[in-house]
Amino acid sequence: MAISTHTTELVDSELVLPSQILVLHPENGEMTGKLLLQSNDPRVRAVISAGLPKSEAIDAVVGRTIPLGCWSRDRLA
Numbered sequence: 001m002a003i004s005t006h007t008t009e010l011v012d013s014e015l016v017l018p019s020q021i022l023v024l025h026p027e028n029g030e031m032t033g034k035l036l037l038q039s040n041d042p043r044v045r046a047v048i049s050a051g052l053p054k055s056e057a058i059d060a061v062v063g064r065t066i067p068l069g070c071w072s073r074d075r076l077a
Contacts, residue, residue, distance in 0.1 A: 008055040018048050023061045035059070 005011065011021065018037040025032060036044065036057055047057035 008053065010011070011055045011058065012053040018057070019056055021054060021058070023058055025062055034061075 003010070010016065015067070019035060021036040022033045023039075032052055036054065038056070039045065039061060041060055043060040047054070047060065073077040
C-alpha cells in the first residue's frame with residue numbers, strides 16, 4: 001500500500017517506521033526518491049537516532065531550515 005501525505009501526524013505515527021517512508025523530490029527535471037532510513041544526510045541521521053519526529057528529518061531532506069548541532073529531547077524542550 002502507498003499513501004502520499006504532507007501530514008506530520010501520519011508521518012510521525014509510531015506505526016510508521018523510517019524504513020517505510022519514501023521521500024520524493026524533483027532533481028534535474030525528474031522525480032527521485034529515497035527511503036528516509038537510507039539517507040546519508042547527517043541531520044536526518046541525527047533526528048532518527050535521537051528519536052525525534054520523523055517529519056523533522058523530512059524537512060531536512062526537502063531543504064527546509066533545520067539547525068545543525070547536538071540533538072536531544074532535552075535541548076529542544
